[in-house]
Amino acid sequence: MAYQNEEVATLKFPVLIGDIGGTNARFAILVDSYAEPKAFPNVRTADFATIDEAIQTAILDRTSILPRSALLAVAGPVDGDEIDLTNCDWVVRPKQMFESLGLEEIVVLNDFEAQALAVVALGPEHMEKIGGGERDEAAGRVVLGPGTGLGVAGLVHARHMWIPVPGEGGHMDIGPRTPRDHEVWPNIEPIEDRISGEQILCGRGLVNVYRAVAKTDGEEAVLSTPAEVTSAALAGSDPVAVEALKLFVTCLGRTAGDLALVFMSRGGVYLTGGIAQKIVPALTNGDFRAAFDDKAPHRQLMETMPVYVITHPLAALTGLAAYARTPARFGVETDGRRWRKG
Known part of the structure; x- marks a missing residue:
């Protein structure tokens, strides 16, 4: 190698x-x-x-x-x-x-892998912090981004260099936790009988969640694109869209926290891509961070890990x-x- x-x-x-x-x-x-x-x-x-x-x-x-x-x-x-x-x-x-x-x-x-390289190439002016403490400059990092799919990569520092760790982490299983999750989950469209991160945490995944919430409550799913769902949710004009984006952000926080534990990401967790940039108000309202930190018995550890939204286009x-x-x-x-x- x-x-x-x-x-x-x-x-x-x-x-x-x-x-x-x-x-x-x-x-x-x-x-x-x-x-x-x-x-x-x-x-x-x-x-x-x-x-x-x-x-x-x-x-x-x-x-x-x-x-x-x-x-x-x-x-x-x-x-x-x-x-x-x-x-x-x-x-x-x-x-x-x-x-x-x-x-x-x-x-x-x-x-x-390229997104991971960017994490050490970009300055703080291109990042918006979502809680946590100060990052350890030489510690491991995680990059994930919902887009057309869900991209995931790690970044570790060893032998005086940064080593990106590419993978297909967007296809990990993702499951329900709360009573409301258990109501909605049966209505999320699976792929070959499983629900992976990409079935929720990407553009089409957000629409999947919106439709699942609507079906759970017997409502009509009138919105059909990620942009429509996001706009309606941020504007508060569609209660189904509001709940869908809330669940999206919560699941993103859970997944980001899981990956942070895998890589012991004291160097930070970085959210990248157009969707993350568009939903910064939803990411900073507390739901994301609460889900990210909720990793008993390691809550105190999680609370120290900083999360950033990469804002560079x-x-x-x-x-x-x-x-x-x-x-x-x-x-x-x-x-x-x-x-x-x-």
């Missing part, structure tokens, strides 16, 4: 960096290790048949800068020469990109840029995830 500070293989500039999720893809070009990333407008994955077409049309055709390398973070496990995205039809084929896009070198990471790109500039700072495993032309 090769880690970047053991065998530093700096990417050749200019570097195309990309954060590719299930719904949107964000790209920038890093001209050299000192320049700020040149960002491009967001790309909707549904608008292009392939990632190669998207990069060519939305990025390369709009600049005179020709990237030599690419550093891509994708929503899904990186395994083999054909990388399927979890919530999108795109398939990343690095060897094909050499010919179609003129690249010489490609590294592909998990998208929440392009956090993953910031993390990727930090890695491209100073790869030796990060213990990123590259075995099986780095391709070189020829």
Whole structure:
């Protein structure tokens, strides 16, 4: 297993960096290790048949800068020469990109690996704190973000570097705790007879919860999109939406607390992505923190752990840029995830 500070293989500039999720893809070009990333407008994955077409049309055709390398973070496990995205039809084929896009070198990471890198690349001005004490700067951290799915990653500090730990934690089981939960849970749509985090803690999950609350109370589910549910809940205009968002935030707090225990996250827990940024008022009203801390017999420990909402709109790109500039700072495993032309 090769880690970047053991065998530093700096990417050749200019570097195309990309954060590719299930719904949107964000790209920038890093001209050299000192320049700020040149960002491009967001790309909707549904608008292009392939990632190669998207990069060519939305990025390369709009600049005179020709990237030599690419550093891509994708929503899904990186395994083999054909990388399927979890919530999108795109398939990343690095060897094909050499010919179609003129690249010489490609590294592909998990998208929440990039979010984990961002945690140490961003300053406090890009974070909003939700309770807890002061973070231990060298302690473990957790990043999670509800979006098209639920992304999860850990970040540990060892051997003088930050090591991101990617995974598929969004697919862990999640169950009811309170009497009200037990009323609502039978009406949450399962996948193959189980309810995972993604059935609740993502955009479609919020709609699932809204419909389940409505069905439990014999009400009509009149809202159909995450944005509608969120807006109605924050405005207090729909009681079903209000309860759905409250349950969403509570379950997010429970899950974040579980992960904090797994990684002993005295360095903080970080909520990222567009949904977290949009529901900051709901995250800071006390329900999230109460659920996060409610981990007997470790409540006192939990109360010391700080939680932050990442407010930077392009956090993953910031993390990727930090890695491209100073790869030796990060213990990123590259075995099986780095391709070189020829």
